[in-house]
Amino acid sequence: MHHSRLAGFIIDCDTDDLDSAAEFWSKALGYPASRSDDPAEENYVKLETPDDEIDIEVQKVSHESRLHLDIESDDIDSEVGRLEALGAKRIVKGRRWWIMEAPTGQRFCVINPCRSDFESKANAWED
Numbered sequence: 001m002h003h004s005r006l007a008g009f010i011i012d013c014d015t016d017d018l019d020s021a022a023e024f025w026s027k028a029l030g031y032p033a034s035r036s037d038d039p040a041e042e043n044y045v046k047l048e049t050p051d052d053e054i055d056i057e058v059q060k061v062s063h064e065s066r067l068h069l070d071i072e073s074d075d076i077d078s079e080v081g082r083l084e085a086l087g088a089k090r091i092v093k094g095r096r097w098w099i100m101e102a103p104t105g106q107r108f109c110v111i112n113p114c115r116s117d118f119e120s121k122a123n124a125w126e127d
């Protein structure tokens with residue numbers, strides 16, 4: 001058995017000025033923005049949502065600007081397999097995630113758990 005649920009939304013921005021993009025979304029959505037000191041996170045700005053709300057991040061990308069969602073799971077391989085059985089396909093393996101595509105063309109990621117209430121609120125799936 002594994003668990004998963006919607007983690008949040010990533011606002012993909014094809015921009016050279018991630019700080020300005022994050023400032024717009026921070027003000028538009030009413031959440032403060034914060035950057036990590038971790039060099040591996042240099043292309044992300046997190047919007048500080050309350051613990052009981054979904055995660056929202058602004059990401060610098062080199063493809064067209066769009067919105068994608070993340071599904072968090074305690075077993076990425078099992079969740080990817082479950083989603084493939086529903087018709088999704090694997091696109092690219094990231095450092096700690098899979099980029100996938102729904103049968104209708106939308107891209108999304110399967111990631112490790114990131115929200116503090118994951119264990120108590122995630123869906124349980126038989127493997």
